[in-house]
Amino acid sequence: MTIDRKRIFEIVLLVFIISSGRLFSQLAPTSYVTRDFVESKVKFLSDDLLEGRKTGTRGNAIAALYIAESFRTMGLKPALSLGGYYQKIGFSETSPPQEIDLSIDEVTISEEQVIVMEGKDINFDGQIIYAKQAWGADLDDLDVEGKYALAYLGNSDVNNAQDAFGLSSDKLNQLMERQAAGLIEIYNGRVPWNYVKRFMDSQRMKIEDISAQNLPHIIVNHDLDETIEKMKPGEGVRLRLQSDGIDKKTVVSPNVIGIIEGSDADLKQEYIVLSAHFDHMGMLRGASETDSVFNGARDNAIGCAALLSAANYLAKNRPKRSILCVAFTGEEMGLLGSQYYVNHPVVPLHQTIFNLNCDGAGYSDTSIISVMGMGRISVDHLLAYAISETGLAPFADPAPEQNLFDRSDNVSFAKKGIPAPTITPGFKEFDDAIMKNYHQLSDEANDLDFNYLHKFCQAFVKATELIANHDERPKWVAGDKYESAFNELYEIK
Numbered sequence: 115m116t117i118d119r120k121r122i123f124e125i126v127l128l129v130f131i132i133s134s135g136r137l138f139s140q141l142a143p144t145s146y147v148t149r150d151f152v153e154s155k156v157k158f159l160s161d162d163l164l165e166g167r168k169t170g171t172r173g174n175a176i177a178a179l180y181i182a183e184s185f186r187t188m189g190l191k192p193a194l195s196l197g198g199y200y201q202k203i204g205f206s207e208t209s210p211p212q213e214i215d216l217s218i219d220e221v222t223i224s225e226e227q228v229i230v231m232e233g234k235d236i237n238f239d240g241q242i243i244y245a246k247q248a249w250g251a252d253l254d255d256l257d258v259e260g261k262y263a264l265a266y267l268g269n270s271d272v273n274n275a276q277d278a279f280g281l282s283s284d285k286l287n288q289l290m291e292r293q294a295a296g297l298i299e300i301y302n303g304r305v306p307w308n309y310v311k312r313f314m315d316s317q318r319m320k321i322e323d324i325s326a327q328n329l330p331h332i333i334v335n336h337d338l339d340e341t342i343e344k345m346k347p348g349e350g351v352r353l354r355l356q357s358d359g360i361d362k363k364t365v366v367s368p369n370v371i372g373i374i375e376g377s378d379a380d381l382k383q384e385y386i387v388l389s390a391h392f393d394h395m396g397m398l399r400g401a402s403e404t405d406s407v408f409n410g411a412r413d414n415a416i417g418c419a420a421l422l423s424a425a426n427y428l429a430k431n432r433p434k435r436s437i438l439c440v441a442f443t444g445e446e447m448g449l450l451g452s453q454y455y456v457n458h459p460v461v462p463l464h465q466t467i468f469n470l471n472c473d474g475a476g477y478s479d480t481s482i483i484s485v486m487g488m489g490r491i492s493v494d495h496l497l498a499y500a501i502s503e504t505g506l507a508p509f510a511d512p513a514p515e516q517n518l519f520d521r522s523d524n525v526s527f528a529k530k531g532i533p534a535p536t537i538t539p540g541f542k543e544f545d546d547a548i549m550k551n552y553h554q555l556s557d558e559a560n561d562l563d564f565n566y567l568h569k570f571c572q573a574f575v576k577a578t579e580l581i582a583n584h585d586e587r588p589k590w591v592a593g594d595k596y597e598s599a600f601n602e603l604y605e606i607k
Contacts, residue, residue, distance in 0.1 A: 147568065151419075159411075159415035165397055174443065177418075181199075181441045186372075192373070200369070201370075205319040206323075207318070214356070216355050216356075218341055232331035234360060234361075237355075238330075242262040244263075248299075257348065259292060260295055265297065278303060289329065296332070297330070298331075367444065368443060371438065371460060376432060385436045387466055388470055389524070391417065391441070393451070408554070412557050421574075449526055467587045471522055471537070473523065476541065478540070482508065482509040482542075483504075484509045485508055485536070488508060493584065500576035528599075529596070
């Protein structure tokens, strides 16, 4: 007999909720979030006026101002270290090269199979040397001075494309220390190359590092096994590389942050971060269609409405613990806003005990609310109860093959050790019903079910209140992959 573990988990949660009715009886649903409030926030943030809210654009700035002024009028306080509600971030926006000519050992690699990640006005005719994954011991006793290193993308500990690309900056730093001329990585990821190529060859961003050197960095999608076999240990082959390289400009976009001080003299030193990203995809360049705006109603105006609903209620009904409301920029560019925040927190991370993130691509089941990370944290019962109070049911970890937990801003906190689930409108599979609006021009507010979204936002607010007033601090379940980071952050032995 096949065991449906997800179904068993849902039954256990249901039994707990029923048996715990008396425990939570004082927390019956209230009218603290109105349907009109939710609808007005979603419709404004996804209006054509905001031009898709792409990071660094005018529409993105309008959205940031709208959220900041909402925080101010609701009574949230700015972080003293910021002097306002904005945590400003400088981004380098890059545009792809117009031409590239690349050959390795007389093997010519077409432009369609090449991505220039770093480098301007590249003109190299010299040696390229095989460096395995160009990581750690791979570079020991390897003379790369004045040469390019050829390596496979990622390393043996990385199992997703996002982390693999993130690892490249560390490789480049190691190669710069050894005075290498550049790095060419061979793509070996599971994400189809045409998707990677399309994304990377569009205008992309990274957090600006004014101290960084522009060591050329190229990704190729080509079978070079025979070429590598020809290379003797420590010896290279000829590389010819010519390209105008990438163009860069600096843009600025803020995370928007507001604080609600807790009501308990002791517990107010502990913070719960509520988060949702407010950026989206911008406008379709060169579009001939009447509609050219990626409105991002589902992704993620709904999440912002949930965040603002919680801010509005909790500012008037302060829980025991303090609340940090953060609207992130740069999520669509690679979780950049949340990555910047966890490296520049306005509250020390060891005082941040939980992150409840709200993100989504849409919904296909209005009887449930989906939770990425349910089953991995100690406050599952509080999330489940908050959802059930709205008449909906929790659904744990939809579409596990998509690894959705690690694809939103919550993972920036999780990597630091902070328990960090994401709550999203209901779906069980990443199917056609979701994909028809995901990152599409059709993602508008005019066909949303605001009765359902009203309940969704109520559940988000209630879950926050329960966790913020709970006697015990949230933690990962034993054996979770982020448990060791949790123990290190909070100095648990």
